[in-house]
Amino acid sequence: MILKLSNGDTVNYPFAVMESDGRISEVEAFVKKTAKMLQVQLEVVDKKIGSEIGSAKKELAKKIEERSVALEEELKKLDAKTEDLGKSLNDLKDMGLLTKDEFESFKNDLKKRKGSSGNDEDVSLDEIGALAKEIIEKEIERHAADGLGRVDYALAAGGAKVIAHSEPFVSGKASNWFAVGKDRGRIHSNAKKMLEPSFGEPGQCFALQGTSGYVDIRLRTGIIPEALTLEHVSKSVAYDRSSAPKDCVVSAWFEESEVPEHHQVLTKFSYDLEKTSAQTFDVDTTINSVVNVVRFEFTSNHGNPSLTCIYRFRVHGYEYNKPHLEDSNSLEEAENAGLQ
Template sequence: MAALGRRLSALRPAGELHAPRIGWPAAALLALLLLGGVLAARQARAGGARVAALQRQLISHAEAAAAAAGKLERRLAELQHSVQVVGARQEAADAALASLQGSCTSQAGAAAELRSQLSEARNDVAQLQAAVVQAAASTGGGAAGSDAAAAAAVAAGERGLRQVAREEIEVQLDLLTADRTGLPDWALASAGGAVVAHSPTHSPPTTGEGAASRLGALRDRLQGWPPMPAGAVHPLASKLLLSPISQPGACLPLVSSSGWVDIRLARPIIPTAVSYQHIPAAVAHDIRSAPRNLTLLGFRGAPPPPAEGHGYSREGSLGGAAGLSGEGSRAGSADVHPDALGASGALLLGHFTYDAHARSSAAVQTFTLARPPARAAAAPGQQPEHAGAAAAPAIDHIRLVVGSNHGHAGYTCLYRLRMHGTPVGPAGNGAPE
């Protein structure tokens, strides 16, 4: 402490010679104060460092919390989207279930109505029998002529009522179930048949109601759809034309009142008949779009593109039956050579006329080949050579040509085409034997 006092004395200014000397207690107190200040400064610096470290930790924790919150928000958005998708699927499933339930209910109602009609017919027969018996009894009932007349009246009444009931049942069943021909269909899509080319068609709807609806109000919708690009095949062509009819409006919509469709058969056949089915006029939205005058050509191998200028719209040249017989066909016109239709090398299978206004039970109209198909001439100017002198040729492709429809200028609806014949060669599409 004495040394500290001496050092403090030495620090006094030279002019202060008479200042009183500082004792060692005061010096000690001053030293303690200085030491306390130094320690306080050190503690302050250490506290500031700790505060800065804590601030950095808080910032790091805040950033981590913000990142975690962002992940949670993104995950929540994903979950919400998944919930929306599941909800939409549930709504679609509910709508499909409701549609199926409605269809089942309508079919059950139709069946109940048929049973009721049969019951009413039976009651009518019973009442008629009772009336005849009562009339015979009131007139004496002993004569053989009266008995015979009563029996004849009862039999006639039964036959009439049964015929009426049978016709009504046929009409109702035609609307409930698909018509059948009893013949194998070698153009069936599920068996390997396919549409490979066609004239321009209207594009199908791809969004909104149109993608899953029943294609109701077909006329208005078709007029709003743009035509398919040139050369493109309608994505649903085979399903619409070569499969059982599902509902009104589910057809292949050709642009205008005429056109053509090329079909690859499931396997090579010797053709014997062709069947076309349209939706019955009773349930059709616009029966004018049904095809009317049709021509059928056969090919061995893929058909060539139609020659330019052959639009197949010459109704007058398609009026003959050309070897076809069946409901709606017209006979008496001469054959039209395939070269005249721009299809050189084809087999002319014939012409026929579809009657769209026939009763519902005749919606499927089968046209049987009355003779072997005509072979196209190999050189210009030759007439078609009928295959009667040789074996009938096999084909694996056909072209359906629509010459005209029943009066609609905007489009032609094709519903269901069946091709019948005797199969040749191995199963599956290939070169005909």
Template sequence: MEKESTTPNPRAHLKKPPWQIALTFFTKNLVLLLLLLLLSETILRLLFGNKGIYSIGLGRRTAEETKSFFQTTTKMMQVQIEAADRKIEKEIVDLRNELNERVDDFDFVYRTKLRDLGENVQSKIRSLIGKEWIWNNKSNNVLDGFNFKKRKDEGFDGDMKGYVKEMIEKAIEKHAADGLATIDYAVASGGGMVVKHSEPYNLQNEIHLFALKILQPSFGEPGQCFPLKGNNGYVEIKLSHTIIPEAITLEHVAKSVAYDRSMAPKECKVFGWLHPDSKKMVLLREFTYDLEKRNVQSFNVWEKGYAVNMMRFEFKSNHGDPTHTCIYRFRVHGYEPHSLSSLMPQ
């Protein structure tokens, strides 16, 4: 038995729309009719001659019928084409409506899942805080990691629920307290100010308003910095109070939101002096700002016990940008002396 051919038809997938089929049908029939009319006219001319009255009447009648047929056919074709256009337009509108409905459904499902996830996380946190701890060997090991004896000395009475709650509240309070929970004696809102700096980048060479940005919270927003020209420079700051400095903090934009961190300071020095009693600067700390660590980095001062109210921050290099260096925030920490007997050496 002969097998049927399995050769695929290359035009099997090219299905024409109805209006194209109708147009093709009318066109073929019109051509066939014209051929028949031409053939009939030729036969009549051969039989009756060009002067026959019958032939002339038949020719006129044939011409009128042909004209009428053309008009009728044209109207039918227009009707078919308009119907096809309306159908296509309706299908496009239906497709657009269906797509909008699917987008709305997806948005609703996404927002619902996101809300459920948030509620689930909150529920688990409440469950963790409210759960009664079972004291066993594993619990004791966990407490050892918290330095249980030290916590008892600080007032921990064994109430784990209260202790966890207190830890969370302290973390929130620390975040609200400028992120470090330590006084910043250079902050502009407290009276700190920039009195001198090296040449700015693309700014006039004067004490520019942008300089104040390094003494204000940047809230981690990229670009909210004071740009200085080149890969080395300095900024001199008058503190809000005369203090005994204990540490300084340098902040740059976080890696997670930075476009480019090559303009961050790298090799840095910090000097201090008491103005106007002393013009001699003392090196308080030399350090390297490390991009692989947190974006807020603190460094303890080396020379302790000196009272200062002026600071000079210098950077000798940055992390690769040859055109400018950006300083986001500079902070100074310490305590106010009871007297000015601890002056810097003359």
């Protein structure tokens, strides 16, 4: 146009304007098209990013869930190990391992045997092992003597016997053993079981009817009673221990035809199912009379409404004519006490 103006040519202004407007329209259209394409691309990218984020979230949630399940399993295993550890610790306590003081006493005893007062190096492992073996052998021998290492004067094999008892439990139609032609002075054949070792076998007991009852036992000889032991089947082999006696009273007297019987309570106790199967109870220390008959009476059991089982009952003490009493210069007192 400038050239045309400089050459003096005439210019068609409307055409130039139209051409310029057309170019601007093209540019605007191109810009709009480009913006739309960019918008579409942005939407695609946004959707893609959203999809990837969603997948990542799901994958992360899945991994967290898997880790949570694995962690929960590990926690369960840890709980089980903790429970096993607790049981092991309880077992160790029940084993009665030596305390530090007991071990020191053990070591000092060994030194005394050697006549040594020096340091710990004076005691060899072989000497400790030999002493330990000797102690173990003595313990085995003691427990082999009826499990407690104490004389049982109610042992049937030693001459003791049941002379009376309450209604025995009889399974079947006959609910009253005394009422079906049985003499009240007669003793049930199973009564002897409570005066014999049961060797931990379930069912080897004398079963009495109901939750209360009694058994009278004539000892092998007259004694000064010191302790009593009641034994029930161990919880490790028992099917049901609800038939065990619970609250018990033990009384005794010296039976002699010419002298009236004088009953005296030796002790009252409760049998605890959580303790050992054989539980020993001391007699009242004020009692020093000679007795030859003992009554074991229970007033409740551990929940069985039908019967109460007595697996074994033992009586410990010493005979009044043994050195144990003569050394205490009480032989004459014991004999007189037995006739009171």
